[in-house]
Amino acid sequence: MGIEQKAGNMGVVTARLEDVINWSRTNSMWPMLFGLACCAIEMMAAQAANYDMSRFGMELMRASPRQSDLMIVAGRVSRKMAPVLRQLYDQMPSPKWVIAMGDCASCGGVFNNYAVVQGVDEIVPVDVYVAGCPPRPEGLIHGVMTLHEKIKQEKLKTWA
Amino acid sequence: MNENLQAAVDAIQAEFGASLQTFRGEHTLILAREQIAAAAQALRDRFQFEMLVDVTAVDYWPQEEPRFHVIYQFNSVSHHGLLRVRVPLSAAEPKVPTLEGVYPGANWYEREVWDMFGIQFEGHSDLRRIIMPYDWVGHPLRKDYPLGYEEVQFTFNFDDISLRKPHPKE
Amino acid sequence: MTEIREVSVDELRHLVSDRARSGETMLLNMGPQHPSTHGVLRLLLELDGETVVSCIPDIGFLHTGVEKNMESKNYQQAEVMTDRLDYLNPIGNNLVYSLAVEKLLDLDVPERAQVIRVILAELTRINSHLVWVGTSALDLGAMSLFLYAMRERELILDIFEMCAGQRMMTTYVRPGGLWRDVPVEFEAAVRDFLALMPARLDEYERLLNNNPLFLERTSQIGIISKEDCLRYAATGPVLRAAGMAYDLRKARPYSGYETYDFDIPTETAGDVRARYLVRMAEMRQSLRIIQQGMDRLPYGPVRSNNRKYVPPPRSEIGVSMEALIHHFKLWTEGFSAPQGSVYATIESPRGELGVFLESDGGPKPYRVHFRTPTFPNLQIMPLLSRGHFVADVVAIIGSIDIVLGDADR
Ligand code: SF4
Numbered sequence: 001m002g003i004e005q006k007a008g009n010m011g012v013v014t015a016r017l018e019d020v021i022n023w024s025r026t027n028s029m030w031p032m033l034f035g036l037a038c039c040a041i042e043m044m045a046a047q048a049a050n051y052d053m054s055r056f057g058m059e060l061m062r063a064s065p066r067q068s069d070l071m072i073v074a075g076r077v078s079r080k081m082a083p084v085l086r087q088l089y090d091q092m093p094s095p096k097w098v099i100a101m102g103d104c105a106s107c108g109g110v111f112n113n114y115a116v117v118q119g120v121d122e123i124v125p126v127d128v129y130v131a132g133c134p135p136r137p138e139g140l141i142h143g144v145m146t147l148h149e150k151i152k153q154e155k156l157k158t159w160a
Numbered sequence: 161m162n163e164n165l166q167a168a169v170d171a172i173q174a175e176f177g178a179s180l181q182t183f184r185g186e187h188t189l190i191l192a193r194e195q196i197a198a199a200a201q202a203l204r205d206r207f208q209f210e211m212l213v214d215v216t217a218v219d220y221w222p223q224e225e226p227r228f229h230v231i232y233q234f235n236s237v238s239h240h241g242l243l244r245v246r247v248p249l250s251a252a253e254p255k256v257p258t259l260e261g262v263y264p265g266a267n268w269y270e271r272e273v274w275d276m277f278g279i280q281f282e283g284h285s286d287l288r289r290i291i292m293p294y295d296w297v298g299h300p301l302r303k304d305y306p307l308g309y310e311e312v313q314f315t316f317n318f319d320d321i322s323l324r325k326p327h328p329k330e
Numbered sequence: 331m332t333e334i335r336e337v338s339v340d341e342l343r344h345l346v347s348d349r350a351r352s353g354e355t356m357l358l359n360m361g362p363q364h365p366s367t368h369g370v371l372r373l374l375l376e377l378d379g380e381t382v383v384s385c386i387p388d389i390g391f392l393h394t395g396v397e398k399n400m401e402s403k404n405y406q407q408a409e410v411m412t413d414r415l416d417y418l419n420p421i422g423n424n425l426v427y428s429l430a431v432e433k434l435l436d437l438d439v440p441e442r443a444q445v446i447r448v449i450l451a452e453l454t455r456i457n458s459h460l461v462w463v464g465t466s467a468l469d470l471g472a473m474s475l476f477l478y479a480m481r482e483r484e485l486i487l488d489i490f491e492m493c494a495g496q497r498m499m500t501t502y503v504r505p506g507g508l509w510r511d512v513p514v515e516f517e518a519a520v521r522d523f524l525a526l527m528p529a530r531l532d533e534y535e536r537l538l539n540n541n542p543l544f545l546e547r548t549s550q551i552g553i554i555s556k557e558d559c560l561r562y563a564a565t566g567p568v569l570r571a572a573g574m575a576y577d578l579r580k581a582r583p584y585s586g587y588e589t590y591d592f593d594i595p596t597e598t599a600g601d602v603r604a605r606y607l608v609r610m611a612e613m614r615q616s617l618r619i620i621q622q623g624m625d626r627l628p629y630g631p632v633r634s635n636n637r638k639y640v641p642p643p644r645s646e647i648g649v650s651m652e653a654l655i656h657h658f659k660l661w662t663e664g665f666s667a668p669q670g671s672v673y674a675t676i677e678s679p680r681g682e683l684g685v686f687l688e689s690d691g692g693p694k695p696y697r698v699h700f701r702t703p704t705f706p707n708l709q710i711m712p713l714l715s716r717g718h719f720v721a722d723v724v725a726i727i728g729s730i731d732i733v734l735g736d737a738d739r
Contacts, residue, residue, distance in 0.1 A: 035369060036392065038417030038498060038499070038735065045480055048480030049477045049480060063365040076394055078390070078391060078393045079293060080291075080292065080391050086328075110410055111411075113309065114305075114306070115300070115394055116395065121325075121328070122328065123326075123328055124328050184434070186672060186673060188671070211563045213684065213701060214673075214684060214701040216686060218688055219697075233684070233701070237560065240581050242673070265563040265564075265709060291389065292393065
């Protein structure tokens, strides 16, 4: 890979801590298996053979919030589900990110009524919104890549 | 109308004082609420309406008398017949006897009607909310319940609405 | 943030055995976030060791207020909501809603539209069953089948996208016909799919049918009798797997299903495996129906000519003043339906899907109610799971093929 030449005899590579940490975070991001509605079916499609999200180092969907660091809110969130969603978010260990997948999760979508939370950003802080009803699997993958870009910009002093 | 359905409609009309409406080839019997349990029993036992496929309601607010119609769909699997029964209820006393004893499947449907319309089913074994959260106030499908429309954010009013919206913390 | 108020055992005492209150049995909460509940179903299980004593389903976590929301939209606008109910059967939902509106308005549908509707509805059935076979086999540990089934599903979605421009939420079937005619590539795509699919189904069956693990996990699990199905109004593959050949496509035919030649697959065991076999056989029957549909696909218009209810084709608007007026009226205030109420049904992949539509004479439906198949099918969960192990509950949930959007609406 050429890393041998760079490392020389010492076996040492120098890089910025920020870069190394951000790199490791982006390439082993474990999303939480959290399907709510129609968008979840497209999320499944994104993981299946044709779209194969695991090319980006995220094939491991974890069913437990304790083991995951990315929450993909795939679908509409009802008022009954909202407290549950927040509790799951609170159970995830930091650092954690949220992708609002689909119009419903982003802004309520076609359902502007008593039962649906008008965007999950009312409950949890959202990093990336993916538009579409449902977004195509490519859309979701693009959302994840965007999140990777965002994480790569993170600075040491903001971790605190 | 096939024979079995005709017989059922005639019998319910004669015995329980129901009136018949026909619209687009569908038959609806309008029945007083005291009669519904006995009529359902007759439909199941004598006319092979084995399935109660649906229970729902319609709210005619602001009309008070009757304010609600509870709607039952009976299906006869062996005779391919479909029969609808409407039970008018007044706003003052939205109560109707449960059909759980005749059709156990009515259990959840009646819970849903209770949840959504606040119509009580007397004698129901488990009348809890089924769809809305346990501590929800009101019955959403009533016509006097607001739709709960939230203003949509556009570029020109984005900041205004953003101020009012809840913003969660990490 | 509001706290989650929980029901206490006291409130549920009529549903659990007495032993739960003394602490002898354990109450275990499964869901709403659980990988095997196919969405957001919550089950409260009373367990004696590993054995389920009673099971209390709790639904409503995906309640979307569709019925109320549709009351505030006119008939054309309301249709977009129907796709999102049962998201594995969007065309079926459009179809049943359109059938109800057509019944209410007494609209005719041209022959070509009828045939395309049938083809698409059957494709949706296969699509839904594919997702079902993939996910429920995944729950039982057969990962590869999930990948295979999703691969085939993409072919169907490509056909939908070709017709409607959307993969899932097509809103393609409209009252009075279809949104537009199918593109020229449609025929070749469907024929390719028909040629490919039987071999793929054989492949799935080779993987599962005699797989000892799968047999062990599914035979004699979650048994329900025909009578119980009827008492609880459970329909669809659940009823057919219990030995009753009841299918609305035969019992109350719509869209010309009476002219197609197909069988109703049934089994008698009534267990998880029987439901699996019924669905696999149904996919083959659907292929047969699609084949017949393709062979007879007539040429002609795909939308009704009744300009009072159905918008005129785009090409006419430029040349005909009348068409322009109709178009304008229909897309601004909509049409007014006659007063009355109708109930239309179709056989969705999960059972009887019905729409109750009441009109007060205005441009908006006064009340729309969906009789969805998942709702009563879920109600038999306590019956099915009693006496089985917790691990079997996963198989049982999979076997009744729940879609929570369908149950909660
Ligand atoms: S955005 Fe569309 S596809 Fe996604 S959950 Fe909402 S309605 Fe379903």
